[in-house]
Amino acid sequence: MNKVFDVSGLNLFYGEKQALRNIELSIYDKKVTALIGPSGCGKSTFLRTLNRMNDLIDHCKVDGHIDYQGLPIYDKQTDVISLRIKVGMVFQKPNPFPMSIYDNIAYGPRCQGIKSKHALDDIVKTALEQAALWEEVKDRLKDSALALSGGQQQRLCIARALAMKPEVLLMDEPTSALDPIATSKIEDLILQLKNQYTIVIVTHNMQQAARISDYTAFFLLGEMVEYETTEILFSHPRDERTEDYITGRFG
Numbered sequence: 047m048n049k050v051f052d053v054s055g056l057n058l059f060y061g062e063k064q065a066l067r068n069i070e071l072s073i074y075d076k077k078v079t080a081l082i083g084p085s086g087c088g089k090s091t092f093l094r095t096l097n098r099m100n101d102l103i104d105h106c107k108v109d110g111h112i113d114y115q116g117l118p119i120y121d122k123q124t125d126v127i128s129l130r131i132k133v134g135m136v137f138q139k140p141n142p143f144p145m146s147i148y149d150n151i152a153y154g155p156r157c158q159g160i161k162s163k164h165a166l167d168d169i170v171k172t173a174l175e176q177a178a179l180w181e182e183v184k185d186r187l188k189d190s191a192l193a194l195s196g197g198q199q200q201r202l203c204i205a206r207a208l209a210m211k212p213e214v215l216l217m218d219e220p221t222s223a224l225d226p227i228a229t230s231k232i233e234d235l236i237l238q239l240k241n242q243y244t245i246v247i248v249t250h251n252m253q254q255a256a257r258i259s260d261y262t263a264f265f266l267l268g269e270m271v272e273y274e275t276t277e278i279l280f281s282h283p284r285d286e287r288t289e290d291y292i293t294g295r296f297g
């Protein structure tokens with residue numbers, strides 16, 4: 047199986063405080079990997095190391111190695127902008143730009159220099175189709191994205207990330223602000239997207255991890271306690287702390 051990310055000896059500090067401790071794991075191509083664990087254990091911090099989003103935090107220091115497609119992403123020569131294009135991100139709260147549905151999707155490609163209306167129309171349609179939103183919005187592309195429901199806004203944000211033609215999608219609790227129906231639509235979408243993309247998702251919802259992921263990593267107090275196929279992690283956890291967490295004894 048192809049590794050997309052290879053993480054070794056990863057430590058991360060916010061000032062004096064250590065938030066990640068000696069993390070070792072590989073993320074596999076075209077699989078869904080779920081990161082679970084109690085609040086504050088470092089899931090989002092780890093997710094953000096994969097496209098260097100933590101660079102934006104002043105007092106954050108990273109030690110160790112992360113290879114993406116065989117190249118060290120914390121190397122001085124890394125082009126961080128193109129890394130973030132290849133490794134896109136979707137956040138917990140849907141965050142559409144205050145502009146039309148069409149312009150939300152076309153924004154990134156326009157910034158990359160694509161000007162042709164025909165090319166942009168194509169990109170917008172394909173991204174909205176991939177995000178299972180096209181049918182719902184095709185007649186109102188000029189309407190404000192802010193008028194969409196929360197679930198539609200989140201699919202729009204996924205479409206916006208897909209319009210940049212990423213290889214990996216990082217998702218930080220993408221359904222925690224959504225109702226069960228919108229959540230189920232996003233879960234179906236993730237299962238479809240994994241045919242084409244590698245997905246890493248932070249979730250507090252263990253049923254969700256069990257439903258949609260191929261691999262699960264359990265984090266606790268900045269350590270990665272256990273990493274396994276989702277089937278094994280939820281049925282035969284090796285570590286007592288994993289078992290306590292997945293059976294609801296803490297967290």
Ligand SMILES: Nc1ncnc2c1ncn2[C@@H]1O[C@H](COP(=O)(O)OP(=O)(O)OP(=O)(O)O)[C@@H](O)[C@H]1O
Binds near residue numbers: 086090
């Ligand atoms: N920008 C920051 N500056 C300082 N400390 C931070 C920062 N972001 C996170 N932390 C700390 O790092 C630790 C890990 O936080 P992180 O948000 O990664 O955990 P999490 O597992 O994603 O939590 P949650 O499930 O609540 O989102 C926590 O102790 C948190 O307070």
